[in-house]
Amino acid sequence: MTTENLVLEIKDLKASVNNINILKGLNLKIYNGEIHAIMGPNGSGKSTFSKVVAGHPAYKIVSGNIFFLGTDISELEPEERAHRGIFLAFQYPVEIPGVTNDEFLMLAYNSKLIAQNKPEIDMLKMYKILADKLKIIDMSENFLTRNVNEGFSGGEKKRNEILQMLLL
Amino acid sequence: MIHIGPNTSSKIVSKGICSGKSKNTYRGYVGINAKAMGSRNYSQCDSLLIGNLCNSNTFPFISVQNSTTKIEHEATTSKVSEEQIFYCLQRGISTEKAISLIISGFCDEVYMNLPLEFSFEADYLLTLKIEGSVG
Numbered sequence: 001m002t003t004e005n006l007v008l009e010i011k012d013l014k015a016s017v018n019n020i021n022i023l024k025g026l027n028l029k030i031y032n033g034e035i036h037a038i039m040g041p042n043g044s045g046k047s048t049f050s051k052v053v054a055g056h057p058a059y060k061i062v063s064g065n066i067f068f069l070g071t072d073i074s075e076l077e078p079e080e081r082a083h084r085g086i087f088l089a090f091q092y093p094v095e096i097p098g099v100t101n102d103e104f105l106m107l108a109y110n111s112k113l114i115a116q117n118k119p120e121i122d123m124l125k126m127y128k129i130l131a132d133k134l135k136i137i138d139m140s141e142n143f144l145t146r147n148v149n150e151g152f153s154g155g156e157k158k159r160n161e162i163l164q165m166l167l168l
Numbered sequence: 169m170i171h172i173g174p175n176t177s178s179k180i181v182s183k184g185i186c187s188g189k190s191k192n193t194y195r196g197y198v199g200i201n202a203k204a205m206g207s208r209n210y211s212q213c214d215s216l217l218i219g220n221l222c223n224s225n226t227f228p229f230i231s232v233q234n235s236t237t238k239i240e241h242e243a244t245t246s247k248v249s250e251e252q253i254f255y256c257l258q259r260g261i262s263t264e265k266a267i268s269l270i271i272s273g274f275c276d277e278v279y280m281n282l283p284l285e286f287s288f289e290a291d292y293l294l295t296l297k298i299e300g301s302v303g
Contacts (some may be wrong), residue, residue: 057254097274
């Protein structure tokens with residue numbers, strides 16, 4: 001394994017929430033094409049770890065660094081990390097009442113385009129892209145006009161996460 | 169809202185958004201006269217709180233003088249939670265855009281009933297008002 005293939009590198013990561021230390025010196029290297037599953041008993045810090053990588057404001061990094069594709073992202077804002085390609089599939093996807101799925105996806109997609117200095121796209125083009133993605137996960141189009149995760153079943157919420165992952 | 173004639177119906181929708189240290193109070197009077205038999209009223213008060221220092225109250229006043237009237241009152245309070253913001257952030261949407269998205273969603277029911285140009289304007293003004301008010 002060469003360093004060029006290194007996607008994510010965690011160096012001696014210590015993190016806390018509400019002044020309680022959860023992560024006590026974690027080291028991890030993930031290379032291109034690898035799939036890692038992190039297992040452990042309840043409360044051992046698996047979710048904490050994923051939130052720290054995504055940059056949740058309630059979780060403070062005490063020491064250590066997170067490198068993503070060669071750059072240190074431990075000080076970046078969560079949205080900047082997202083623009084670089086970090087995606088966290090939520091354990092409990094949040095409901096946003098009154099906001100339709102297509103509005104949300106459009107805003108997220110365009111935010112990413114702006115971050116990459118590309119021109120924004122309009123709703124018509126967006127629908128074309130979305131139609132393809134919807135086929136992949138076998139969901140109907142009326143999914144888009146429903147409010148974000150509101151009244152979704154557990155499985156639908158997860159599918160919605162996958163849809164967002166495909167898109168972003 | 170005062171009902172005078174029989175079989176009349178009315179609907180009140182109030183939406184309040186509080187940020188910073190603001191307080192929001194809804195006081196609404198619904199009066200049903202003795203002759204307004206079979207009248208209906210539906211009131212709905214929703215509040216959206218941004219931050220921990222604001223509060224919202226609802227005081228509905230209802231006076232009914234006959235026995236065949238139906239009155240409904242509903243109130244909800246919701247808060248823009250840290251998790252909602254983080255969810256948007258994680259999808260690459262900035263905090264300010266996330267909040268205006270949530271606010272537009274909250275007001276959607278009202279916007280739908282406004283003329284197109286006006287609702288566009290209202291949405292824009294709300295976004296301006298909220299800008300910079302969230303720490």
